[in-house]
Amino acid sequence: MKAALEINLSFDQILSVVKQLPKQQKIKLSKELEKDVIDSRLSALLKTFKTKDLDLNVIHEEVELVREQIYGKQKR
Secondary structure (H helix, E strand, O other), X not given: OOOOOOOOOOHHHHHHHHHOOOHHHHXXXXXXXXXXXXXXXXXHHHHHHOOOOOOHHHHHHHXXXXXXXXXXXXXX
């Protein structure tokens, strides 16, 4: 059985504890924090671009239009 533990610490208290860690653990913590930030940024970016108006048919139509434009320019 797991017990949840909640501790309210200030930023300064956390920073003080982190400064006491050995170098390797600081590096590991840094990488974990970086992953967390990247994950949240990526999620926000994906959410921004999410749409129901875009489907595979729309993509194919756009690709064909661009191909026609490129092919038309090469022929001239």
